[in-house]
Amino acid sequence: MDDEGLLWIADLENGGKRQLAEGFNLALRYGWGNARTLLLGVWLQGEAVEGNSTGHLAVLNIESGDLTVIDEDHLLEDKDAI
Helix, strand or coil: HHHCEEEECCCCCCEEEEECCCCCCCEEEEEEEEEEEEEEEECCCCCCCCEEECCCCEEEEEECCCCCCCCCCCCEEECCCC
16 A cells, blocks of 8 residues: 555644554545544455545544444445536
8 A cells, every 4th residue: 555545644732643544545536524524435455446436435533543434335436526
């Protein structure tokens, strides 16, 4: 996995950082988020990136770094919203 699919959160007070959703390759092209949660695509461990897909739908808790995959059976399509 290269650095492109990784997401880090930085602590500006002490200069530290931690990786969110460690072990997962995030598809960061499309997503939605607020101060606590990100809705995005993710590639499961050992899964190859396929064509025009942005992975499986998942929710990422920014505070804890926990990732919940909502749909492990289907891939999201890489299409712009109309």
